[in-house]
Amino acid sequence: MSDFYPTIADVSKWQGDIDWDKAKPYLHFVIIRAQDGASTLDSKLARNVAACERLGIPYYIYGFYRGGGAAEARKMVERAQAAGAKSVLGYVCDLETSGYSRAGVAQYIAALPQGLKNALYIAHNLYNEYGAGYGQSWTWIPRYGANTGKPAQAPAYPCDLWQFTSVGSVPGIPGNVDLNACVNKDLSFFVPSYEPPRKTVGGFSDVYEDDWFAQCVVEAKDAGWMKGYGDGSTFGPNDPLTRAQAVVTLARVAGADLSSPYGDVSASPYYYEAVEWAKESGVASDDIEDFRPDDAATRAEFSTFLWRMQGEPDADALADYEGAAGWAEPALSWAVSNGVMGNAGGIRPNDPCTRAECATMLCNLHKDK
Numbered sequence: 001m002s003d004f005y006p007t008i009a010d011v012s013k014w015q016g017d018i019d020w021d022k023a024k025p026y027l028h029f030v031i032i033r034a035q036d037g038a039s040t041l042d043s044k045l046a047r048n049v050a051a052c053e054r055l056g057i058p059y060y061i062y063g064f065y066r067g068g069g070a071a072e073a074r075k076m077v078e079r080a081q082a083a084g085a086k087s088v089l090g091y092v093c094d095l096e097t098s099g100y101s102r103a104g105v106a107q108y109i110a111a112l113p114q115g116l117k118n119a120l121y122i123a124h125n126l127y128n129e130y131g132a133g134y135g136q137s138w139t140w141i142p143r144y145g146a147n148t149g150k151p152a153q154a155p156a157y158p159c160d161l162w163q164f165t166s167v168g169s170v171p172g173i174p175g176n177v178d179l180n181a182c183v184n185k186d187l188s189f190f191v192p193s194y195e196p197p198r199k200t201v202g203g204f205s206d207v208y209e210d211d212w213f214a215q216c217v218v219e220a221k222d223a224g225w226m227k228g229y230g231d232g233s234t235f236g237p238n239d240p241l242t243r244a245q246a247v248v249t250l251a252r253v254a255g256a257d258l259s260s261p262y263g264d265v266s267a268s269p270y271y272y273e274a275v276e277w278a279k280e281s282g283v284a285s286d287d288i289e290d291f292r293p294d295d296a297a298t299r300a301e302f303s304t305f306l307w308r309m310q311g312e313p314d315a316d317a318l319a320d321y322e323g324a325a326g327w328a329e330p331a332l333s334w335a336v337s338n339g340v341m342g343n344a345g346g347i348r349p350n351d352p353c354t355r356a357e358c359a360t361m362l363c364n365l366h367k368d369k
Contacts (some may be wrong), residue, residue: 008180008190009170010062010163013044016174020051023172029058029191031092031180034083037066038075046083053087058191061085062092062121069104070111077113089191090117090137098126102134109134117190119161127157138185142166142178151181160185204228204235213237213356216363223366225252226359237356240296244271247278249358250309254281269293283308296352300328303341303349306365307331324349340364 005026011018012033032049033042045061052059063076073093080088091112095105105120112118117137122130124143132139142163145153151164161180168179188194198208202218211217217235220226226249228235241249251258251274258273275291278284283305284291297305307313307330315333324332328349336342340361353361 005170007168007170008161008182009168009173010178010180011044011048011173013042014175015044015177017044018048018051018174019172020048020055020057021172023170024055024057026170026172027057028187028194029060029089031060031062033094034061034063034076034079036064038068038072039066041079045079049080049083049085049088053084058089058193059085059087060090060092060117060119060190061088062094064094064096065100065105065108066097067100067104069107073108073111088116090119092119092121092140093136094121095126095130096121096123098129100130102130105130106134109136121163122157124155124157132158138189140180149179154183159183161190202235204233206234207237211237211356213360216360217356219363220249220359223253225249225362226355235355237354237359239355240352241302241355241358242293243291243295243297243301244269244275244293245355246297246302246305246353246358247271247284248274249362250274250283250305251277253362254309256281278305281309298350299341299347299353299357300324300332300349302353302358302361303335304328304331306340306361307334310334310365321347321349335361338365 006028007026008028008030010031010033030052032045032052034045035041049059051057061076061080063072066072076091093105093108109118109120119138119140120134120136121140124141127141138160139158140161140163141155141157141159143153143155144165147165147167149165149168155162160183162183163178163180165179167176170177182190198210201207201209201214202221204217207214207217217237248271256274256277258277271293275284275293312330313334315330315337321329321332332347332349336347341347341364343364
């Protein structure tokens, strides 16, 4: 989905039968017309309200103002309720005609249900005639400029929602449709349940800036220690780190040459050279028959790889971690005492080490280097 969507649309009978199931992903919220004055019901009101209620699409309801004051406002609310509008966020007085009294407009706004975010739409060329100050929660002003379907010339008057085109398009909505953009209020004002999309980092679609491991994943990528899957767009932070991935990662940290001695011959599988490096350097034990490259590396195993890579330094004190094999205790004690692991309070030696945990341990190990 492009940066242009989701968007905010206002709809009426002129859009015909909207495919709301198709349109939903492209909409932050919609504003549905209920009437053209007290005398004319919008023929698509019930259909549009029912679809938004069914699909959970946030919506407001508006009425084109024809000078009927409070009685006209009450008629709009009556029609909306008859259409099943239980989740409406607010009502809007659509003011596009000159010559009505300001008092009538004020009465219209005052007659709308309290506790909702009711609004006033004012045609740009009528702002000086009607102005503001009617007690509305927000103000909506149209200004199209070149009217190409994209935002162009912003309103010259203060507003909270800007109707920027009458020739917009939204999948599922037939023909042209008015589109809008927030100006002085953000989306969470209009739709209290709205949660802004989380920002991703590192070029990964599955690593977010508020993830506890985000900084370390980015550091591991930037240092060339770890990469994403396939085209590099996903990292798989919660995936178990395989033993093959572990030694490939540590070989990169060590700066080992993992290239084939021949330019036209590649090692197969991808981890072959790294496993050879791990065995020759003592990172991986040479007294086992099988390496088990596709098995998940446990947290004890990965900390042991790291410990061996550092030359098997002594820990301040050996600790007995429940469930840990005896061979892992020196490495676990070293990792905990040096802040490489266990900073969140749990050791879990026999749990699989995730890729996020791998990046974090590497980050912790190198934070003072």
